Amino acid sequence: GIQVEQSPPDLILQEGANSTLRCNFSDSVNNLQWFHQNPWGQLINLFYIPSGTKQNGRLSATTVATERYSLLYISSSQTTDSGVYFCAVERGTSYDKVIFGPGTSLSVIP
Amino acid sequence: GAGVSQTPSNKVTEKGKYVELRCDPISGHTALYWYRQSLGQGPEFLIYFQGTGAADDSGLPNDRFFAVRPEGSVSTLKIQRTERGDSAVYLCASSLTGTSGGIDTQYFGPGTRLTVL
Numbered sequence: 558g559i560q561v562e563q564s565p566p567d568l569i570l571q572e573g574a575n576s577t578l579r580c581n582f583s584d585s586v587n588n589l590q591w592f593h594q595n596p597w598g599q600l601i602n603l604f605y606i607p608s609g610t611k612q613n614g615r616l617s618a619t620t621v622a623t624e625r626y627s628l629l630y631i632s633s634s635q636t637t638d639s640g641v642y643f644c645a646v647e648r649g650t651s652y653d654k655v656i657f658g659p660g661t662s663l664s665v666i667p
Numbered sequence: 668g669a670g671v672s673q674t675p676s677n678k679v680t681e682k683g684k685y686v687e688l689r690c691d692p693i694s695g696h697t698a699l700y701w702y703r704q705s706l707g708q709g710p711e712f713l714i715y716f717q718g719t720g721a722a723d724d725s726g727l728p729n730d731r732f733f734a735v736r737p738e739g740s741v742s743t744l745k746i747q748r749t750e751r752g753d754s755a756v757y758l759c760a761s762s763l764t765g766t767s768g769g770i771d772t773q774y775f776g777p778g779t780r781l782t783v784l
Binding site: 561597598599600601602605643645654655656657658659660 | 700702707708709710711712715723756758760772773775777778
């Protein structure tokens, strides 16, 4: 099956710093999502981004489908950004079966 | 309800026991998913329901795991003869139609943390 890799596995940032998280996938996909799982375990969708670039406030994401990778940018990080960021891909054509990567654990310290 | 709810939030059981985990999806959502998340890992797909039927159960690890959704809303994940390796957070998600391609957002519940002693 398709392999989804994320880097780095762990990241510690000083509040206000910027960061880039990377997701590589081994085969073509119909869609790609970025999720944030907060320290209490709640998963929230951040972006649907099969290709191109999207921005939402301090977060932006870019997917280069032909090269099979996606990047999540976090600017001016805040302590509330802490948690685990997952990249997840969809391959199915009939429904949105999602395959998650292993995640990047982010800690933002004041 | 306002979101996806799961009960119980925590479940501790002994090896060999039977457990049931419940998921209440967002009202009106026809698609429902179960995932299992082990410590330090991403969620792993278990089963997908479209209405009352299990459209894809390819992620269930073995025949000790079974899930139902008899009326197309609430779903129950059932685990027989639990093993220590079943310990994980079990997540439920629902979406309006289950359509692929980013048309439909999956909303996740808070999860049930299962510990098998």
